[in-house]
Amino acid sequence: MNAIFSVIFILSVIIMTIIAPDKLLSTLLGGAEKSATTALTLFCIYAVWMGLSRLAEKSGFSRSTAKLLRPLSKKIFKTDNEVALENLAMNLSCNLLGIGGASTPYAVKAIGELEKENNDWAQKLLFVINATSIQLIPSTVIALRTGEGSASAFDIFLPSLICTAVSTGVGVLLYVLGRKLWR
Secondary structure (H helix, E strand, C coil): CHHHHHHHHHHHHHHHHHHCHHHHHHHHHHHHHHHHHHHHHHHHHHHHHHHHHHHHHHHCHHHHHHHHHHHHHHHHHCCCCHHHHHHHHHHHHHHHCCCHHHHHHHHHHHHHHHHHCCCHHHHHHHHHHHHHCCCCCCHHHHHHHHHCCCCCHHHHHHHHHHHHHHHHHHHHHHHHHHHHHCC
């Protein structure tokens, strides 16, 4: 993948040098400034959400959430492992809040616990759910749109909810059907 991006970048620089050499340096610097600003915005978003996630862990809120989601998680992921269920619940709640980056550590912990019990079903299902990431509140996208000065940053709410619900439903359905077909 890096080779593809490198080729695209080199070709773009060559074309820009031929077409508008006076704008080459300002364009490169402007792009670098924009990417640094976006990276800093994402860092701040994730710092806030990871802090709240850590606070939820320390206060016992994650355990309470896991207990509420336990029957559903047990049924979906077919596991009784308490640590795995807690991490699955935190992962799902982070995804529902639209902070996929903050959900990754919980997914890694859950996969580790599921590997101990050799629960192949749950590991793959968790991957599908994380890849499709149903979001009730697309907070990362809303924060990025707000950071870019969007007048209506929340307009993404309903389309995002519909698209992520459909993609997660189709992903899970295809996984379940595929697993039955290839058994």
